[in-house]
């Protein structure tokens with residue numbers, strides 16, 4: 386049974402339009418799930434709904450199978466780590482971390498042990514008497530994490546916790562978060578719009594678009610096999626190739642000029658089929674060299690740009706425009722005719 | 737080289753002269769030995785200061801002023817803090833109206849306001865004198881309380897409140913353990929400002945006070961109707977001293993910038 390389950394949730398800030406509609410998500414105990422998506426797609430809204438800051442207009446939120454939809458924030462033992470850290474400015478690091486324990490009427494000695502242990506876990510020993518204004522961004526972030534962890538939350542929620550830190554610290558902190566999470570085995574929902582961050586630390590990533598989860602899968606699956614056009618574009622499949630499927634034969638898909646295409650996992654597909662492919666995966670070569678009948682087309686270079694590790698071309702072909710990366714030394718010039726090959730295992734059919 | 741603004745210099749001088757001149761005269765006169773106000777004084781004496789403490793009317797009205805100010809502070813904070821909190825925390829219909837409504841006692845001339853209170857509270861509803869004075873003072877203190885508290889809430893990050901709730905604090909508890917401690921300086925400054933506003937008030941008090949119940953400034957007014965000795969100057973100097981001390985305290989908690997905002 387899933388630890389948390391969002392069932393057909395609808396959330397709206399005003400009467401007019403719903404930010405989430407018929408939203409579903411379930412997270413297993415101990416799992417680290419990230420919500421990833423463009424700005425304004427409803428990540429924070431989802432997280433705040435789980436925390437209890439937002440109310441669902443419709444639908445149900447289950448925690449361990451119990452209906453938690455109407456349980457107030459302070460009765461859910463969920464830790465929340467804010468982007469702004471939200472430390473209590475008038476309390477020392479020690480009292481910030483001890484805050485939740487004091488509310489739980491833990492005895493003073495036990496509070497002391499727990500606070501010191503958790504401060505050690507986040508490498509903040511010796512900082513107990515500092516005030517938040519006397520800490521660096523990374524230290525504040527660790528206090529915020531320690532403060533949520535020390536109450537042994539049933540669930541840990543992060544809303545872009547690292548976005549205010551510089552790049553080096555972000556990488557260091559995300560590993561720290563993952564390490565602590567795995568050590569304590571606390572179920573975590575993490576929001577970010579940094580792809581690398583989500584992919585690197587999550588068990589599963591949910592790609593969101595306009596209030597809907599388009600795909601929830603392990604990071605490698607999302608990276609290699611996006612299910613929808615949106616997800617494909619989001620994770621860097623910049624080329625979408627529309628084709629028609631006949632549902633039979635060895636090369637059942639045909640591009641609009643009739644070129645047959647062999648695509649892995651497309652057996653039996655009928656009607657319009659869109660296939661996504663990364664710019665890195667299309668092979669580019671001088672035209673005129675021998676090419677097979679399948680998965681290949683001729684084109685003309687429109688634009689060449691230098692990427693550092695290679696060149697990127699915009700190539701105009703009979704079946705559409707493609708973005709292609711190559712590592713080759715000599716770039717093809719503007720207007721030159723080239724040949725593009727699409728490896729069958731790199732083309733991914735998407736909705 | 738600095739530019740010289742002769743005209744500006746003169747204007748500044750005149751402003752200071754008009755502002756400080758009367759104060760200098762009062763301070764000087766308060767130390768005069770004669771039985772009437774003179775400036776410059778013909779000697780030096782502290783007897784009028786002594787006399788201040790012998791005029792019974794001053795002593796009783798001082799106690800009433802204190803009581804009105806202190807009770808007024810309690811009441812205006814009980815009303816003002818939740819109002820300021822609601823106005824800065826939430827978006828709701830009629831927010832602009834409520835904001836202006838709570839600030840209006842500052843804009844309406846005190847005389848008009850005092851007369852209105854007299855007409856309704858005393859003449860129509862026969863409210864006894866003391867509660868009448870108190871109500872009047874609470875109403876004129878509230879705008880200050882709301883302004884000071886609102887401005888310190890402006891710097892308050894409400895996600896801190898949510899953090900407290902996620903750690904297990906109820907809404908009410910959060911307000912007391914997280915919100916209040918963080919607007920402490922605003923509360924202190926609000927108390928001082930409200931105290932000054934009440935303690936120095938003449939225009940509302942003049943309508944609301946009556947037989948047996950008078951605030952200190954009203955007693956001073958009554959005193960000068962019958963006596964011309966420097967006692968009134970002496971008590972004015974004491975009054976100024978108290979105000980100066982409180983203003984200095986506000987300056988330390990909020991900064992004088994607050995008054996010019």
Ligand SMILES: Nc1ncnc2c1ncn2[C@@H]1O[C@H](COP(=O)(O)OP(=O)(O)OP(=O)(O)O)[C@@H](O)[C@H]1O
Pocket residue numbers: 398399404422423424425426427428429430431578
């Ligand atoms: N308090 C609010 N009142 C009205 N609309 C809101 C409110 N908060 C968010 N929205 C709207 O809801 C939508 C989703 O917002 P949300 O904050 O969940 O996005 P997000 O995915 O977290 O974006 P970001 O990556 O920029 O943080 C946005 O269109 C936003 O304008």
Ligand SMILES: [Mg+2]
Pocket residue numbers: 428429430
């Ligand atoms: Mg957000």
